[in-house]
Amino acid sequence: MTKKRQQLLFLCLVNPELSSKTIAWALYDGASGADSQMETGDSAVPPYGSVLEAMRDGWRVIQAPQLPYFVHGHENETGHLPWEYLLEREVEVNG
Amino acid sequence: MARTAMEHLLDARQMARFCSDGLIVLEELVPQELNEAVYRDELTVHPQGYEFWNSSEAIRKVFDLPQVNGVIESLVGRNYVYDHSYLHTVQPKNSKSQNWHVDSGVMNPNPHHFDIQAFYFAHDTPIEMGPTLVLPGSHLRRACYWSISRYKNFEGQRHLAAKAGTIAFMHQDIWHCAQPNKTDRTRFVFKIRLNAAEQQRNLFRTDGYDDPEVIEILKTQYPWYGSDWQKEYFQRLEFWRFLAGNDSIMKKR
Numbered sequence: 001m002t003k004k005r006q007q008l009l010f011l012c013l014v015n016p017e018l019s020s021k022t023i024a025w026a027l028y029d030g031a032s033g034a035d036s037q038m039e040t041g042d043s044a045v046p047p048y049g050s051v052l053e054a055m056r057d058g059w060r061v062i063q064a065p066q067l068p069y070f071v072h073g074h075e076n077e078t079g080h081l082p083w084e085y086l087l088e089r090e091v092e093v094n095g
Numbered sequence: 096m097a098r099t100a101m102e103h104l105l106d107a108r109q110m111a112r113f114c115s116d117g118l119i120v121l122e123e124l125v126p127q128e129l130n131e132a133v134y135r136d137e138l139t140v141h142p143q144g145y146e147f148w149n150s151s152e153a154i155r156k157v158f159d160l161p162q163v164n165g166v167i168e169s170l171v172g173r174n175y176v177y178d179h180s181y182l183h184t185v186q187p188k189n190s191k192s193q194n195w196h197v198d199s200g201v202m203n204p205n206p207h208h209f210d211i212q213a214f215y216f217a218h219d220t221p222i223e224m225g226p227t228l229v230l231p232g233s234h235l236r237r238a239c240y241w242s243i244s245r246y247k248n249f250e251g252q253r254h255l256a257a258k259a260g261t262i263a264f265m266h267q268d269i270w271h272c273a274q275p276n277k278t279d280r281t282r283f284v285f286k287i288r289l290n291a292a293e294q295q296r297n298l299f300r301t302d303g304y305d306d307p308e309v310i311e312i313l314k315t316q317y318p319w320y321g322s323d324w325q326k327e328y329f330q331r332l333e334f335w336r337f338l339a340g341n342d343s344i345m346k347k348r
Contacts, residue, residue: 010245010246012246012319012321013321014321014322015321015322020321021321022250023249023250023251023318023319023320023321024246024247024248024249024250024319025247025248026245026246026247026248027247038247038248039190039191039192039247039275040192040193040194040195040228040246040247040248040272040274041192041228041248041252041254041272041274042192042247042248043247043248044248044250044252046248046250076326076329076330077237077326077330078235078236078237078323078326078327078330079236079237079238080236080238080242080243081246081319081321082321082322082323083321083322
């Protein structure tokens, strides 16, 4: 019997424009076994160069980053990467 | 406490590297004979973990070396406080990575006042043995312990592959994680955290602090900064003005 499982891909871009360059990435694969997840430090090259490139390969964008409101006095602070897109894909698994 | 000889203090270029990257990696800082003594203890003495500092005379000798004290004094001054130390191990054939994290659940209210963490490698630690992975330039970001654990890879991340005798001195807020050990030998790294107890200004050899070569180091740009690059540079210059004791360096009027 064929079942569907979700894969999630986080792509962080240089800026909020969807074809801008990927600078950080993480894949969470609901179709794989527990020991076959993407690990920290395991790749030097992103799976897709941009969000648009991933969309062209079948990934669906399910969350786009909200554009920030810069609070006076804190406008130059940095923290987590701001331009993080969340994409999903469903894949079929047997079992 | 006697002051460390000037020759052992960091110079302006080295300190600018720490300011930009959040770490400075110094190779061959510890003589090979002492590396071998520490490695022997890592393989044999107990208790380990938090107690290795007390179990091993050799590890205490490492942090008595004048060239090691010179770096510590350049970063946190002479009146620092021992916070804790730990002998970290990654077992052979361990394929699991640690998640990205910062070493505190309490936000550092001011990154200009920082603890340091020294990571000492007593044995050669090539990339397949799982040296610590760090994200250079991440130390001025506002993040807290596991708040960065969703990330997996960054363009610009750095595996601290090291020869025996290397010590990496890191800002407390740098993003980092342990890596898998694909070899058949245990990977050890000894970490010690020291709290600064004084203002961290003018503690290094500051001559040349505004030389063009130093300013170029301060302009180091990492690909993962993206559109935040100018904000990072803004904050880094603020940090440098503080460290070097001159509040007007490169300041726009």
